[in-house]
Amino acid sequence: MDTEEFQLPRSRKANERLHAMIPGGAHTYAKGDDQYPEHLAPVISHGRGAHVWDVDGHRYIEYGSGLRSVSLGHAHPRVTEAVRREIDRGSNFVRPSIVEAEAAERFLATVPTAEMVKFAKNGSDVTTAAVRLARAATGRGRVAICGDHPFFSVDDWFIGTTPMSAGIPAATTELTVSFPYGDLAATEALLERYRYEIACLILEPAGHTEPPPGYLAGLRELADRHGCVLVFDEMITGLRWSAAGAQGLYGVTPDLSTFGKALGNGFAIAALAGRRELMERGGLRHSGERVFLLSTTHGAETHSLAAAMAVQTTYVEEGITARLHALGERLASGVREAAAGMGVEDHLLVRGRASNLVFATLDEDGQPSQQYRTLFLRRLLAGGVLAPSFVVSSALDDADIDRTVEVVAQACAVYRKALDAGDPTPWLGGRPVKPVFRRLV
Template sequence: MTQAPPAHPAAATGSESARVAAELARLVPGGAHTYAKGPDQYPEDLAPVIARGLGAHVWDVDGREFVEYGSGLRSVTLGHAHPAVVEAVSRQVARGTNFARPALIELEAAEAFLEAVPTADMVKFAKNGSDATTAAVRLARAHTGRDLVAICRDQPFFSTDDWFIGTTPMPAGIPEAVTRLTTTFPFGDLAAAEAMLEEHRGEVAALVLEAGGAADPPAGYLQALVDLAHRHGALVVFDEMITGFRWSRHGAQGLYGVTPDLSTFGKALGNGCAVSALTGRRELMRRGGLDHDDERTFLLSTTHGAEGHALAAAIAVMEVYRREDVIGRMERLGTTLRAGVEEAVAAAGVGEHVLVRGRSSNLVFATLDEAGAPSQTYRTLFMRQLLEGGILAPSFVVSAALTDEDIERTVEVVARAAQVYRRALDDGDPSPWMGGRSVKPVFRPHA
């Protein structure tokens, strides 16, 4: 059997990353504040703990440099420590960040956001996507007087709150009665959505979905879905956490020319700073305000929802997007990366086992075993080879800070990883190259 290559010294059990990761696991449940960043998502003893980042590069606590993909779970599209964002945040922090009354910057941020997303009339800011999307669900229920929410079952995540988490393989602690108030429908299948609405006629408050996914929606699907929902008295909520400022400056709704009733944004909006947004039609959003006679809806009311430095970051991000073709650059980089990776894996004879999927600005990779089935063990092998080559890639999601040289280097490392992948397939055993236990899916009932 072929022997595995030696690990980079930074991957050794005695590394500083390993020491800090162990302390994190002792003090923080799961070892990270986001499950997708947990050590179980990375090969054993090869989960670098980051010390700093600049552009598309990060350095771990051992001083090792990586080209980074999927930056901040897709939130850092301009690159780490982008000068315009750093300057705006620093300036605002010096002025104070939170007051007893709204600050001028809250108006400035609202104006900038609604200019960027002209399909909406009003906006309310928060700190994370879960709160914003849950607020959209609450608003839809208040407006329609209905309890049931329908979520797109082909999309992985909408909120940390009970109405969504109860539908996942990790429903512990969530009352079954709450879970029964959420149903599902598939993406791109209008007939199936109609069947779901007919089955629950008069019960569905909202359909919640990402407007874009691994592939563009079928022609006319999104508008037809909005029209169908309205005929059944339901609202449509677009979760634009990923698609907003990655599909287009105006979100997926701008790219596809469809106006939802409500939508939620985050991630790229702050280039890594904590800011999200609930936005939508005035007649709906105003229910969370003071200028109506309806029963009031507790929409969003968070102490830190309008922190000045986060809003300053958002304004700076939106200004960069207005001046520069950030989307076009990410699309070009992603197209080049996809072509290079596909050529490299094909040359190694694993083109049917390492697949690149998704929009060019939002690429992911799939790893398949000898039988062509999705494999966490082969994902472990592949990720280990990438990390040992200086590529931190839980996905191939690009940022605009990547350079052509970064892409070339990535493809070179992928080519070497693909050769190891081929050898493991030939041996029928990837374990010599895994370095330990397999990486795990985030949503699973037991650790």
């Protein structure tokens, strides 16, 4: 379908309804309509497997489902059946459910590098709990974050370091420092500069590139030598890198780690896991000062715990991680071939591990471009591909991948025209898409 013919009138009205009542028009900034071409932000009606339908009736092949949380596909039968069973038995009680013990056992069997686990509803709660626990255990106030990773928490200790720092006291932000990924010397220099002040190092163990040889083991040694806590944020790498996360794949054990995203296949669940000695500080079986670790009314809803158990079982029994990699490799190969065929291989780049692919859109000078991203997204949407990233789910099949590559090739033909013209503006159809983190609207 030509982009001029592709219209979303019902989605446009629905977006107005959303903005009238919900700040930003969505409950996650990364889902905002400013992330999509003007007037082409679909509002979803429903999804099944690797496909979603918008309120205008269009069907899309979907990537990055639920911001990477739906890795098995929408309404996966093993997950939904497990959820239905628990909903009929009640979801929240005045005392722990036996399901909490079962879910913890299942998690710790899947992630054997952890000794204890506590569940919550979102990633921010568990990363902030990890920071609090590290501060309590070390008696230190500073937190060192990996500055090359985009997001750790909605809480002040992290958001104060972003361009959207309004409302956060400078005194809070000053307690957070950053280190570059892959550079042990720079990290050691930071630890020396703030000797005995840094409570923890927190990072995603892997991102768009593989960790340099010896890097994670080197961080482990630095943390031990400087007496700080090593925290792996496995929100994205958990399950997608291996069933036991990046720590299971690379063989380096952090003191604490956080999981979420794929853990519930769209159901709200996150986990803080780690060494018993640290985790027990938030419990009742120690003699030290108590840490208010995590205390959430809905953190152990039985149906979400059941979803997590079903997800982990499915990953292990059906080899889901390997399937994600195979699908991602097929997609990356096809997209790169399509881009090369249209002469834009230096401008449309596919990056990341096969199970977690993203794409970059570069301008005539090889610089990242929101305008070219807008052009590219418009063509994908018109072709029935909803892809803020190329992160795959296991519900995709070869036909989905092949159709996606066809649509990408069509988009690359327009990309080439814009590059030749030296100006993508005629193909934007309105304002460019915007970065999530920016100071002004």
